[in-house]
Amino acid sequence: MKVLCNHERLREGLALVNSVIPTKSPRPAVENVLLVATDDALELVGTDLEVSLRLRIEDVKVLEPGTALAPGRVTSDFVRDLVGETVELERDGDQLVITSGADRCELPTVDPDEYPVVAHFDAAGSLSLQAGTFTKLVGRTAFAAAREQGRYAMHGILTLVEDGVLRMVGTDGRRLAVASNPIDADSGPPRRAIVPTKGMQTIVRVLSDPLEQVQIQFGSNQLGVKTRRAEVFARLIEGDFPRYAAVIPSETNHSVEADAELLARKLRLVSNVTTSDARAVRVGLRADRITLHGRSTSTGQATSELEAVAKGTEAEITFNPDFIMEGLKNCESDRVRLEFNERTSPGKFTLGENYVYIVMPITVDL
Amino acid sequence: MDAFYASVELRERPELAGRPVCVGGAAAGRGVIAAASYAARAFGVRSAMPTARAQALCPDLVLLPPNFDLYTAVSREIMAIFRRYTPLVEPLSLDEAFLDVRGTERLFGDAVAVGRAIKSDVLRETGLVASVGVAPSKFLAKLASDLDKPDGFRVVFAEEVRALLDPLPVSKIFGVGERTAKRLESLGVHTIGQLASLSRADVQRRFGASGLWIHDLAHGIDERRVSTNRVEKSHGKERTFEQDVVDREDLRRRLYGFAEEVAFELRDRGLRGRTVTLKARYPDFHTITRSRTLDHATNLGPRIFAVARELFERIPFGPLRLLGISVSHLEDVRGPAQGQLFEGAAAPAPVADGRLERAQAGLDRLRKKYGGPQVQMGTSLSTPERR
Numbered sequence: 001m002k003v004l005c006n007h008e009r010l011r012e013g014l015a016l017v018n019s020v021i022p023t024k025s026p027r028p029a030v031e032n033v034l035l036v037a038t039d040d041a042l043e044l045v046g047t048d049l050e051v052s053l054r055l056r057i058e059d060v061k062v063l064e065p066g067t068a069l070a071p072g073r074v075t076s077d078f079v080r081d082l083v084g085e086t087v088e089l090e091r092d093g094d095q096l097v098i099t100s101g102a103d104r105c106e107l108p109t110v111d112p113d114e115y116p117v118v119a120h121f122d123a124a125g126s127l128s129l130q131a132g133t134f135t136k137l138v139g140r141t142a143f144a145a146a147r148e149q150g151r152y153a154m155h156g157i158l159t160l161v162e163d164g165v166l167r168m169v170g171t172d173g174r175r176l177a178v179a180s181n182p183i184d185a186d187s188g189p190p191r192r193a194i195v196p197t198k199g200m201q202t203i204v205r206v207l208s209d210p211l212e213q214v215q216i217q218f219g220s221n222q223l224g225v226k227t228r229r230a231e232v233f234a235r236l237i238e239g240d241f242p243r244y245a246a247v248i249p250s251e252t253n254h255s256v257e258a259d260a261e262l263l264a265r266k267l268r269l270v271s272n273v274t275t276s277d278a279r280a281v282r283v284g285l286r287a288d289r290i291t292l293h294g295r296s297t298s299t300g301q302a303t304s305e306l307e308a309v310a311k312g313t314e315a316e317i318t319f320n321p322d323f324i325m326e327g328l329k330n331c332e333s334d335r336v337r338l339e340f341n342e343r344t345s346p347g348k349f350t351l352g353e354n355y356v357y358i359v360m361p362i363t364v365d366l
Numbered sequence: 367m368d369a370f371y372a373s374v375e376l377r378e379r380p381e382l383a384g385r386p387v388c389v390g391g392a393a394a395g396r397g398v399i400a401a402a403s404y405a406a407r408a409f410g411v412r413s414a415m416p417t418a419r420a421q422a423l424c425p426d427l428v429l430l431p432p433n434f435d436l437y438t439a440v441s442r443e444i445m446a447i448f449r450r451y452t453p454l455v456e457p458l459s460l461d462e463a464f465l466d467v468r469g470t471e472r473l474f475g476d477a478v479a480v481g482r483a484i485k486s487d488v489l490r491e492t493g494l495v496a497s498v499g500v501a502p503s504k505f506l507a508k509l510a511s512d513l514d515k516p517d518g519f520r521v522v523f524a525e526e527v528r529a530l531l532d533p534l535p536v537s538k539i540f541g542v543g544e545r546t547a548k549r550l551e552s553l554g555v556h557t558i559g560q561l562a563s564l565s566r567a568d569v570q571r572r573f574g575a576s577g578l579w580i581h582d583l584a585h586g587i588d589e590r591r592v593s594t595n596r597v598e599k600s601h602g603k604e605r606t607f608e609q610d611v612v613d614r615e616d617l618r619r620r621l622y623g624f625a626e627e628v629a630f631e632l633r634d635r636g637l638r639g640r641t642v643t644l645k646a647r648y649p650d651f652h653t654i655t656r657s658r659t660l661d662h663a664t665n666l667g668p669r670i671f672a673v674a675r676e677l678f679e680r681i682p683f684g685p686l687r688l689l690g691i692s693v694s695h696l697e698d699v700r701g702p703a704q705g706q707l708f709e710g711a712a713a714p715a716p717v718a719d720g721r722l723e724r725a726q727a728g729l730d731r732l733r734k735k736y737g738g739p740q741v742q743m744g745t746s747l748s749t750p751e752r753r
Contacts, residue, residue, distance in 0.1 A: 148661055152708065172661065173706055242708040280702050320704060346707060360705035 001066030001091040003037045006059045007079070007100065010042075010087055013055050014076040016230075017046035020053045020202055021072035029114040033072040035089060035096075037062045042089075045118050046072060051199045052118045053206065054231040069110045070096040078105050119233055121226040126217040127161060127191070129183045131227065132210030134166070138200050140179035140330050140355055141170035145197050153194050153239030159223070161191040169244050175323045176244055176358040177330075191218040194241055199223070199234025206230045248358055249348050252339035254315045256285045258308035260336040260351075263290070264328040266304045270294040271321035273302040280362045281321040283338070285310045294321070317343045318362045324349070327357040367444065367488075368495050368516040370461035371401035374440050375430050377493045386411065387428045393418040395608050396687075400432055404516055437461075440492060447487045451480050456592045464504050466592035478521050485519060502527075503588035505540055527586040532559030539583045541576060549573075558584050601639070603627045604690020610649050612685040621678055624691045625671035632665035632693060633730060636700065639663055639693035642670055644677040647688035654681060662704070663697050666722055 017033055025031050025048065034045035039062060044055045068091040075096070079087060084100035091097075096107045138157065146154035158169040167180035195203075203225050207214060217224035225232045270281050270292045284291035290308040295301035317340055328336060332352035340347040340361075349357040367373065371389040376382055386406035391397015399420050402411045409424035421427050441460040448455045451474055454466035467480045474480050481498040488496045497518035499510025506527065510520040522530055536558055537547045549572070555561050561569070562584040569577040582588065603624040611617055621644075632638055643657040656677040664670060674691045 146661070171707065173708055174704055176707055247707045278697070278702060318702070344705065346705075358707065360707050362702045362704050364702045 001035065001037045001068050001089070002062075002064035003035075003042050003089045004061040004063065005042060005057060005087050005089065007082060007085050007087050009057050009059050010089075011079050011082075013044050013057050014079050016205060017044045017053055017055055018072055018076040019205065020048055020051050021046040022048045023073060025049075027116075029069065029110055030116065031072055032069045032110055032115070033075055034112060034115050034118075035068045035070065037065050037067070037089075039065060045115075047116060047118055049116065050196065050235045051202050052233045053202060054118060054120075055206075056229045058229075064090075066091055067112045068096045069112045069115055070107050074107060078107075119222070119224070121215065121224050121231045122217060122219075123215060123226070125188060126215040126224075126226070127183070127188070128213055128215055129166065130210070131207035131212045131214045133181050133183060134214070134216070134225075135204045135207050135210065137166060137168040137179045137181060138204050140351075141168040141177040142197055142200055143170065143326050143330070144172060144175050144177040144357070145170035146172035152242045153237045154242065156194040156196040156237040157200055158241045158244070159193050159195050161188075161218070163190075169241070171242065171244060173242070174320075174360050175327070176247065177327065177356075178244065178248070178358075179355045181354060193218050193223050194237040194239070195223050195234050196237055199232075203232050203234065206232050247346055248356060249339065249341060249346060252348065253341050254285055254310070254312040255337065255339040256290060256308050256310040257335050257337045258290055258306055260328050260331040260334060262306050263336060264325055266292055266306050267321045267325055267328075270302045270304050271325075273299045274321070275299060279320045279322055280318050281324075282316055282318045285312070285315045287314070315340075315343070317347055318364070319347065319359055320362060323359045327351060327359070330355075330357075367461035368497055369401055369403050369407075370494075371432060371437055372403040372406070373494050374437055375433075376403060378436070382428055385428050386424050386426060387430065388417075388420060389430050389432050390417050390420070391431075391606075392429070393421055396606050398606065440494070443492055444488060444494075444496075447484060447491065450487075451484060454592045454594055456594060464507065464592045481519065481521070503586065504590050504592065505583050505588040506530075506586060508540070509534075509538060528559075531562070531584065531586055532557060534558045536561050536580075536584075539580050541580050541583065546573065546576075546580070599696065600643075600692045600694035601628055601631050601635075601637070601696070602643070602645075602690055602692025603631075604645055604688060604692075606647075606688045607686070610685035610687050611689075614683075617686060617689060618675060618678065620689060621674055621691065622667075622671050624689070625674055626667035628691055628693055629665050629667035629670050629726075630730065630733060632696070633699075633726070636698060637696045638665035638699055639697070640695035641693065642673040642677070643692045643694065644674050644681070645688070645690040645692070646678075646681050646686050648682075649685055649687050651687070653688070656681060659695065663695070665693075665699070666726060668722065 014033065021033060022031060030047055030049060036043040036045065040058065042057045042060045044057065046053050078098060082100045082103055084103065086100065088099045089096065091109065094109050096109050098105050141157055145157055149155050154171055154173060160167045164182055165180050166183045167178065170177045206225065206227060212227060215226040222233045222235050267281060271279065271294050273296060274280060274294045275296045278296055282293040284293065287310055288307065289305050292304045327349055330351060332355065337350040338347055343361060344363050346358045346360055349359065351357050372387050375389060376387055384405060386409060387403040388399050388406050388411060389401045390399040397417045399411060399413050399415045399417055401413055406424060406427060411420040411424055411427065417429065437460055445455060445457060445463065448463055448465055452465050452467045452470055456464040458464065467477050470480065474483065477500045481500045485496050485498050488494060495517050497511045497515045499507045499520050501507040501510045501522040502524050506522050510522045511518065514520045534557060536542050536550050536555060539558060550561065555564065561581065566578065566581055569581040573580065640663045641657055641659045643655055645653065645655045647653040658673050658677060660673065670691065670693060
């Protein structure tokens, strides 16, 4: 294998693929990056066996097609710190030689046969949509996904396609974000997958051009995404996702609308007096305003108010302010609406069109 | 109190006066010394030392099994004496406490007079010797109480703080353990005076937030108040095995037992915790701890075990001398509770884990009635492989 590449392209590509490659793995071969030079392009492949990425660089001159399996981190770091405009990659026996002007390094390689098979994107039955639609929904839901594994498969994002709508759901059992977006007429069967958060992050990184039409393939055990230059495969999470639709209140007694940015600011203000162990802010609904009250036994208490338009009688509900602030960060309209039935039932925040965020309140026993 | 457990034992058994006496576990069971009388200390015997080692140092050592009920009773008497002089008593352990005596001058005289009075009350009423340190802050008071042990009485006035601290080794600072002391030594810092002369920014850069803390203490600055409602910070259970244990399955089973015990104690005290810490000691005494903080606080044994086990599987393989679990980041179960969207959604959620909670409550009742080991989850009897 012998290839001449544009330094900038190669640097970017290696950095991207390296975000997938683990530094330590029980299967050492995957600590490497697989370089595949075909007639007209150089492919970089990385995997941690959960997420796989195949990236194609076309601004190259292939002098000799072939493959090399070289240490991921070092290859990427060395190329990153080069200064020349072109870089030559050459496999010489069992070494990978990287040259750029007067700079050169030789790295040990591993037999490419030891590398796991990384699938190729199968376009049959795949779905076509705009990259920006996909990344937007990930951004609106991923923050609410669980970090730990629990009884339900909540450490990933439920991704659904049904009736011409792409919907994503993230929840950690205490709050839940649901966002959806119509996509171009799709007559196929409903599709469903729970995609691990890490896989979603890699997909989002690859979908850098929001206007690009990309292909999505819902496989039986993985989700595949294909762009002009990349293919990503994320192994799916098996297990039951909780019945999320059942916890979204459809009718509510109390409803209030306020300026989203102002609410976030006042929440941050009041939560300054709460401690990290007991994050709780009481939200009071009055006819024309929202009152906020935060207190902790060790640091004191704080109150604030903001103008609002409320429906229903006066009411109070207590939330972890961090949950609300995280949701408000993604609020796409100027106004936010909060609805709920009682102080012990879920609060529903409407953060935009086709975007709701459900937060369970904090209750104090006794 | 000086050599508290040993002194209490000596008081109970006057015939042992003058002999080297220790309270601790038997060497055959790989016990350690909990307290050593001053006669024993003359032989180099120290608390936390393996009993076998202590007996090698001092062949005539009188080893007594600990009698915690007795020590607790004596501790209560001593604390009661402290409370005659001020309500602001912060116990540090059974035999140590901080007292804030500001504002009691008209009743009892200044702090020095109070210190003397307490020392003589304790001796007269319990027959035990206390060491007293009187100083403007907690750190200095504790330091002062240790300086003239045994039977010490030391007053540190604000103007002599520098002269007192400067020549002391850095290890005297609360928060400077073996590791930090070594790192300081590698910087050429041996004494508190040398540490105090480093720039604050430099110490922070090297040691982070704890650097600021030790730097403050090196200057004698300690803003901590004496707090009577000292809340428990952690609950744990650890054990030194009679013989090193190699079998992983056996270790896991013991770990399960510890998790159950810690969980039971937490429930008994109305607490739950968020951080689980695993402690393991290898035969060469190399000790490691690994922690993980959960999203939700828990006081359920299986949950604590699941986390401890994950940590356990990641520590280096090998025979272990000691294994333990502790749970910290404690909170009151009656405190505010984060609601759950789905029944049983997150295993650690204390409110939603209905079935396990109810089973646990039943087990707790049995446990209280018939004692611990008789009532156990099936998991701890067979293999805890399945979750």
